[in-house]
Amino acid sequence: MQRNRSLRHFCEILSHGTIHSRFLAANFSREKSSRREMSSKWPERLGKPLEVTEKLLMGPGPANCPPRVLEAAAKPLLGHLHPDFCEIMDDVKAGIKHLFQTENELTIALCASGHAAMEATLVNTLEAGEKVGIAKNGIWGERAADIASRAGINVAILEGTPGKSFSKEEIEGFLEKEKPKAFFITHGESSTGVFQNIKGIGEICKKNSCLFMVDSVAACGGVELKMDEWGIDVLYTGSQKVLSAPPGTAPISFSPRARQAIRNRETPVQSYYLDVEVLGRYWNVDAQPRFYHHTGAVTNIFALREALSFISSENLEETWKRHKICQKKLHEGLKELGLELFVENQDDRLPCVTTIKVPDGVEWNVVTALMMENDTIEMAGGLGPTAGKCWRIGLMGFNCTEKNVNKVLRSLQKALQTIGYLSK
Ligand SMILES: Cc1ncc(COP(=O)(O)O)c(C=O)c1O
Known part of the structure; x- marks a missing residue:
């Protein structure tokens, strides 16, 4: 009996062994054939250093960068929490504050493009089930509505005409009817070339207990803009337009009223990467100890710093x-x-x-x-x-x-x- 069991066990080992060696053999030949299939080689062009022909970029962005901005991007890397890099981040914060004409403490640059700033604006100040009013007269209102609905935010659209801006009366009527928690408008509709005069809308929003959010990606720096004076609660832009820095960073600022709305949330911001209060800690907002939120885009921040310095040579x-x-x-x-x-x-x-x-x-x-x-x-x-x-x-x-x-x-x-x- 005992002998039989041992024999069976021995046979199992043997058969396992056989299976194992069969498995190994099959795997080896598969590996061999996949090695053969690795016919795909590194693309030939990657074997050569990068060459780019300079073009004059007279489209809606990106715009060309001043040489010193590109040179800044070629500087040696620093660690994303090195004291000298932190100092550069402080300069960037101060530069954005001036550019936006704001004293808002929560003023930072996202290491991402304008779309991320649009998303950060919406998903920080609003929770699923709350209502946002969006002025739509081109692609950017439409994009904001798409982003908000994906986050479960209810969207009420103020439908405009492509090629025309919105009047204060239209906006006021819309806010009184819809009573949204926040109102979103595009300062420079780059899809249609429309300028939206935003002076005065902040007061209408305040009167209607509504946050005022402005996309100024294609306008900021090129037209008058005064965040605090005009009662804007959230404002953002992109690095690659008037700032003439490479794409990939997005200055953004939140007013104390917007921050209060964030603090009053019942649910956490569903996006960790775009949670601006957490991000603010990386940027030393409210003098909080710096904290590793993500690895900052060091090179892009260098370029943004230099672009802000470049633009500062002019009032x-x-x-x-x-x-x-x-x-x-x-x-x-x-x-x-x-x-x-x-x-x-x-x-x-x-x-x-x-x-x-x-x-x-x-x-x-x-x-x-x-x-x-x-x-x-x-x-x-x-x-x-x-x-x-x-x-x-x-x-x-x-x-x-x-x-x-x-x-x-x-x-x-x-x-x-x-x-x-x-x-x-
Ligand atoms: C008004 C406006 N908002 C948002 C964006 C999106 O910015 P990005 O392409 O940097 O994500 C653009 C880009 O052209 C824009 O013009």
């Missing part, structure tokens, strides 16, 4: 004025070429992004391709409501010069002549 008022002057010059030049602007009302035209109607019979992308091919100038097509119907020219920060306006006009004229729309 903000002068920067706003320069954008207006270049806008006027561009619009006059476009008129001389016989082209029509998409935004009819002069006051609704955003200095940083101009939308131009594509004339009947002209293929928009043939023109943009010619400009790129002949002059390495980027002019963009439309987006959202203007897709296929408009071109978009950006005048942003470092790129916003009369010389560049002339370059883009000359290049556009040549392209229109090449396709026979304009005579030579």
Whole structure:
């Protein structure tokens, strides 16, 4: 009996062994064949150092960076909590405060693009089941509504017309009817080239016990903006537009009222990465000891610091004025070429992004391709409501010069002549 059991056990080991060696053999041949299948090699182009041809980026962003901003991005790395890096973060915070004209303590830069700032705005101040009012006259209101609904926030839309801004009366009527906890509006609708005058909306929001949230990704720095004076509770922008830094950081600020709303939440912010109160600790907000929230995008923060330093060589008022002057010059030049602007009302035209109607019979992308091919100038097509119907020219920060306006006009004229729309 005992002997039989041992024998069976021995056989099991043997058969296991057999199975095991069969398994090993099968695995080996699979590995061999997968080694053979690793026919995929490192792509040949990766074997060479990166080469990038410089282009003049006259679309709605990113804009070109001043050389010293790119040089800052090439500086040696620092640890994301090294004291010298913390000092740079402090300078960035102070620079954003001035840019936004705010004293808000919770003023930081997200290590992410404008979309993340939009999401941070919505998911910190609002909880699932609460209501946000969103002004929609282009793609950015639509995007904010998408982000909010994904977070379970109820969305009430103030439907506008692409190419037109909202009136204070429309906004007031909407807030009185919908009674949202927060109201979101886009300062510079880069998809349509609409400028939204936001002065005065803060008071309407306050009267309606509503937080005021502004997307100024495509406007901040190029037009007048005063966060505290205008009663804005959450404001954000993107690094790659007027600031002329590489894409990837997004300055954002929360008023004490917005922070109170965050403190009153019943549920934690569902996104750890975008929880601004936790993030604030990394940025030493309220003099809290620095804390490892994530590894800061050290190089991108260097570049943002340098971009803020670059922009600080001019008074903000002068920067706003320069954008207006270049806008006027561009619009006059476009008129001389016989082209029509998409935004009819002069006051609704955003200095940083101009939308131009594509004339009947002209293929928009043939023109943009010619400009790129002949002059390495980027002019963009439309987006959202203007897709296929408009071109978009950006005048942003470092790129916003009369010389560049002339370059883009000359290049556009040549392209229109090449396709026979304009005579030579
Ligand atoms: C008004 C506006 N909001 C948000 C964004 C999104 O920014 P990002 O592309 O940096 O995520 C953009 C980008 O063009 C924009 O123009």
